[in-house]
Amino acid sequence: MFMNKHEYVLLFEKHLAGQTSPEEEKLLRDYQDDFDIIDLPWDEGMGDEAKVRAVLHKNLNNEINPIVKRLDYKRWSIAAAVLLICSLGLYYTVVQQKPDVSQQLAHRITAGGNKAVLTLSDGAKVTLNNDGTVDPITDGGATISNKSQGLLVYNNITRPGTAKGTNLFNTISTPRGGQYQVVLPDGTKVWLNASSSLSFPTYFSGLERRVQLKGEAYFEVAKNARMPFKVDVKGMTVKVLGTHFNVMAYDDEQDIHTTLLEGSVALSNSRQVQMLKPGEQAILKKSDASIDLKKVNTAEFVAWKNGSFMFTDENIETIMRKIARWYDVDVSYKGNLADKVFAGYISKDEDISEVLKMLELTGTIHFKVEGRRIVVMP
Known part of the structure; x- marks a missing residue:
């Protein structure tokens, strides 16, 4: 054939x-x-x-x-x-x-990396980076260590009932062009994507483990049947016992996407409750707070956590929002691009010129780089 x-x-x-x-x-x-x-x-x-x-x-x-x-x-x-x-x-x-995209660059626009800011319970801010040079910190009964390779770990937790075991909160925030990992006090692992933040107690106590998310994060929740893990995000709560899932809830996106890889989760808001199975994605529409379910290829929605961009029939504006967050660039558009969809796969470690060249291979779209602004054209 x-x-x-x-x-x-x-x-x-x-x-x-x-x-x-x-x-x-x-x-x-x-x-x-x-x-x-x-x-x-x-x-x-x-x-x-x-x-x-x-x-x-x-x-x-x-x-x-x-x-x-x-x-x-x-x-x-x-x-x-x-x-x-x-x-x-x-x-x-x-x-x-056409001139090569890389030839238009006055300077290289390199990929993002491991960087974040940790806000302690007293409001003090600690800059985190990839080399693990920050000394261990004690806050709310927790010893916090900034490991190498962009990893923050909470351990040596003071038990409830002691003087230091009060319910204090920390927040880890990534900028545009940043990402970070954190191991929470209960052993739950969280990967934060660019331009995101996660707030959580320095010790989980009571009947539940509750955190607040802005932006995007991938969770591997430590199992604890007696204390469900809950993620609050923009009027919706994701409830789990122990599972792997991804939540994407950026302000500049029309919908909130929750993608389940393993286990089960319950999503709830003021209107309804939905159960999610592995391989399914829940889409919360911000316009009317409705929740729809669909089957998806989960690899596409966690590729960012594994160090890649993966696009499958995505429109150019959705793709460019991802690129803007990771490379910390601004994007503008010229011409009608509403009907253009793309598919591709490339490492997030590449300079932005390589990503743009991959998209240009279709012959249907072109880019002009002006400093840290990317102009998208037919």
């Missing part, structure tokens, strides 16, 4: 999204060893074919190598083939006629 390049790219995008059938997976495996581009004639205006292919292979290797560790060999080889097809087809229109 032959596939043209368009059919192959669509099938590969389904593979990345986890939506391919066993028959389609077999088709990809069988086809990758004998790829036949039947609708890609070479135009003389595109230059010397052998030289262009050699340059593109070299560039693709340089661009893909940083994320190879996150992909098995077969998926990497398919990705390389798809990118090469797109690159060859767009070489003349995008590479020869």
Whole structure:
């Protein structure tokens, strides 16, 4: 069976999204060893074919190598083939006629990193970073340690009933271009995405463990059947006993998304209660407070926590909001882009120029970089 390049790219995008059938997976495996581009004639205006292919292979290797560790060999080889097809087809229109995005940069816009601010119960603020140089802190009966690799850990907790075991609150906040991890007093692990904050007590006591979230976070909740874990976020409460889930609740997003990977959760607001199963996502519409459920590929919604951008049929404005938070840039638009959707996968460690170049490979969108402002154009 032959596939043209368009059919192959669509099938590969389904593979990345986890939506391919066993028959389609077999088709990809069988086809990758004998790829036949039947609708890609070479135009003389595109230059010397052998030289262009050699340059593109070299560039693709340089661009893909940083994320190879996150992909098995077969998926990497398919990705390389798809990118090469797109690159060859767009070489003349995008590479020869359009200036490279990276050439527009007056300076590099590098990826975000591990940085946050911890606000203690007395209002004092502690700057956190990746090197773990902050000395251990004691607050509300907890010893707080800033470990290396962007990790904050609460331990040596004073038991309730002692003088120091009062219910005091801390808040950890990440800026745009920042992320951080925290192990809460009960052992629950939380990953905070950029431009987010989490408030929590220095010791969990009583009948529940309750925290407040703004922005986005991934939770791995320590099991405790006697003390349910509750996340309060913009008029909604997520209640769990012990599970893995992601909550995205930014002010500039129209909806709040709660995605469940493992266990079960109950979502409630003033209107209704919804139970969520693994592989499902709850969407709270801010406009009317309704909650809808749908099946999703969970990998897409936790890719940020695993160090990647993963887009599956997302509109450009949604994508650019993610990029703006991680690279701490502003975004503006020219022209009608409402009907443009994209799919792709790339490491968050890459400079912003690499992410923009990936999006430009479609040939339907272009970018202009002005300092720390990105202009999006058809």
